[in-house]
Amino acid sequence: xxxxxxxxxxxxxxxxxxxxxxxxxxxxxxxxxxxxxxxxxxxxxxxxxxxxxxxxxxxxxxxxxxxxxxxxxxxxxxxxxxxxxxxxxxxxxxxxxxxxxxxxxxxxxxxxxxxxxxxxxxxxxxxxxxxxxxxxxxxxxxxxxxxxxxxxxxxxxxxxxxxxxxxxxxxxxxxxxxxxxxxxxxxxxxxxxxxxxxxxxxxxxxxxxxxxxxxxxxxxxxxxxxxxxxxxxxxxxxxxxxxxxxxxxxxxxx
Amino acid sequence: xxxxxxxxxxxxxxxxxxxxxxxxxxxxxxxxxxxxxxxxxxxxxxxxxxxxxxxxxxxxxxxxxxxxxxxxxxxxxxxxxxxxxxxxxxxxxxxxxxxxxxxxxxxxxxxxxxxxxxxxxxxxxxxxxxxxxxxxxxxxxxxxxxxxxxxxxxxxxxxxxxxxxxxxxxxxxxxxxxxxxxxxxxxxxxxxxxxxxxxxxxxxxxxxxxxxxxxxxxx
Ligand SMILES: Nc1ncnc2c1ncn2[C@@H]1O[C@H](COP(=O)(O)OP(=O)(O)OP(=O)(O)O)[C@@H](O)[C@H]1O
Ligand SMILES: [Mg+2]
Numbered sequence: 001x002x003x004x005x006x007x008x009x010x011x012x013x014x015x016x017x018x019x020x021x022x023x024x025x026x027x028x029x030x031x032x033x034x035x036x037x038x039x040x041x042x043x044x045x046x047x048x049x050x051x052x053x054x055x056x057x058x059x060x061x062x063x064x065x066x067x068x069x070x071x072x073x074x075x076x077x078x079x080x081x082x083x084x085x086x087x088x089x090x091x092x093x094x095x096x097x098x099x100x101x102x103x104x105x106x107x108x109x110x111x112x113x114x115x116x117x118x119x120x121x122x123x124x125x126x127x128x129x130x131x132x133x134x135x136x137x138x139x140x141x142x143x144x145x146x147x148x149x150x151x152x153x154x155x156x157x158x159x160x161x162x163x164x165x166x167x168x169x170x171x172x173x174x175x176x177x178x179x180x181x182x183x184x185x186x187x188x189x190x191x192x193x194x195x196x197x198x199x200x201x202x203x204x205x206x207x208x209x210x211x212x213x214x215x216x217x218x219x220x221x222x223x224x225x226x227x228x229x230x231x232x233x234x235x236x237x238x239x240x241x242x243x244x245x246x247x248x249x250x251x252x253x254x
Numbered sequence: 255x256x257x258x259x260x261x262x263x264x265x266x267x268x269x270x271x272x273x274x275x276x277x278x279x280x281x282x283x284x285x286x287x288x289x290x291x292x293x294x295x296x297x298x299x300x301x302x303x304x305x306x307x308x309x310x311x312x313x314x315x316x317x318x319x320x321x322x323x324x325x326x327x328x329x330x331x332x333x334x335x336x337x338x339x340x341x342x343x344x345x346x347x348x349x350x351x352x353x354x355x356x357x358x359x360x361x362x363x364x365x366x367x368x369x370x371x372x373x374x375x376x377x378x379x380x381x382x383x384x385x386x387x388x389x390x391x392x393x394x395x396x397x398x399x400x401x402x403x404x405x406x407x408x409x410x411x412x413x414x415x416x417x418x419x420x421x422x423x424x425x426x427x428x429x430x431x432x433x434x435x436x437x438x439x440x441x442x443x444x445x446x447x448x449x450x451x452x453x454x455x456x457x458x459x460x461x462x463x464x465x466x467x468x469x470x471x472x473x
Contacts, residue, residue, distance in 0.1 A: 042427075052379070054377065054379055056375055056378065081358070081383055081384065085381045085382070085383050088342065088378065088379055088381040089380070089381035091379070093366055093375075093376075093378065094378075094381035095372060095375070097372055099370070099372040099373060099375065100375035101373065101376070101377075101391055101395075102395065103394050103395050103469075112380075112390065113380040113381065113382075114384065116379065116390060117381050119380065158376075161380070162379075162380070165380060165381065
């Protein structure tokens with residue numbers, strides 16, 4: 001069998017906020033080790049799609065699967081809570097505004113998950129934190145508090161925090177949008193490193209150049225639908241849809 | 255007219271000391287309980303199931319709408335009638351704790367709601383459950399941001415604690431009254447007691463500032 005089951009599989013995802021339909025039946029399938037970039041105009045539903053994958057948003061219809069396990073399965077309240085907490089431990093999420101825990105040191109930000117959720121002992125967790133911080137080039141900040149870090153450093157710690165749970169996939173929602181331009185590269189570099197390590201990733205981004213560099217596949221969304229998807233070379237060089245062309249033109253020559 | 259003569263005070267140090275001891279003991283235990291209970295009430299009011307939420311809301315409304323003195327009398331004299339006999343010190347601590355817990359709960363409720371939803375999302379995305387997120391991430395941040403307000407409540411509690419003299423506890427004010435009844439020197443003793451309150455307050459505020467400074471590191 002050549003049919004490998006996808007790491008992430010979204011089928012027919014629909015989501016409305018009141019009368020506003022934000023996702024109008026989205027399909028997305030990401031293979032193990034694959035990197036998918038999601039682009040599109042503001043309000044097209046990119047964040048909603050990403051957040052639906054780890055159930056920060058609840059879909060009205062459709063299915064989400066992670067490595068063969070249905071994420072949004074019907075269960076009783078308590079059983080679903082246990083299920084979703086289990087599933088979320090396998091998905092790292094990185095937010096636009098970092099969302100580091102300000103009352104915890106860098107080390108504690110990274111170790112609180114492994115300690116409280118995996119029962120790891122403190123010494124071991126600190127070693128793990130050091131390894132993760134090394135990955136993002138911030139080992140010397142292990143005892144700093146988030147307030148003392150630059151935006152780029154905060155986001156790198158946030159990535160380290162997510163990685164410390166040893167997730168099967170990483171979800172990035174505009175990880176560099178809140179950063180000063182000169183701090184974008186240090187975060188992108190970390191994401192490229194993860195790409196080299198074959199981390200499965202879904203990256204929502206406004207940076208076309210970065211998407212082209214890092215992604216295996218690009219998804220262009222508009223108005224809650226996937227307008228076009230393909231390899232970055234095809235999609236960026238010769239988009240098939242008029243909608244995609246317009247969007248890219250606006251982006252490349254603003 | 256009589257001049258001030260503080261030499262009447264020293265013979266009563268032991269008595270005043272006992273009063274000070276009870277004041278400090280009752281206030282510090284009550285402060286601690288009132289914060290812990292305040293967190294509990296705030297969480298129940300915000301996130302509790304309805305069967306837990308409504309009794310707590312009613313109870314908070316009741317405690318805000320009645321005088322502390324009445325609450326103490328109810329706990330100490332009232333409950334005996336239905337077979338619940340609580341010693342005076344216990345009744346005093348329960349009364350003060352609950353009375354201030356209600357105010358702390360209000361302060362903390364605002365503090366909890368003010369914590370950025372991104373914090374909850376980050377914790378949930380790591381795999382933390384609802385209550386784990388509240389206890390590990392949200393409440394610690396709410397406690398930090400409301401620390402000054404909670405501190406003011408502790409200072410108020412310390413002063414209000416003198417009300418437990420009404421149920422027969424020899425706290426600081428009451429011990430002064432006992433000394434005055436023997437010496438007929440109210441001015442000297444009340445001034446002495448005022449100074450003692452002042453000193454305890456200074457220590458409390460220094461402690462609170464210390465904590466604020468430590469917590470400030472994370473801001
Ligand atoms: N909680 C919510 N309640 C109501 N409407 C919402 C909510 N969250 C998002 N929306 C709406 O859903 C639409 C899609 O939002 P979403 O955040 O997914 O867009 P996006 O593609 O990520 O945009 P951006 O590039 O600006 O981040 C928008 O019109 C937004 O206003
Ligand atoms: Mg978005």
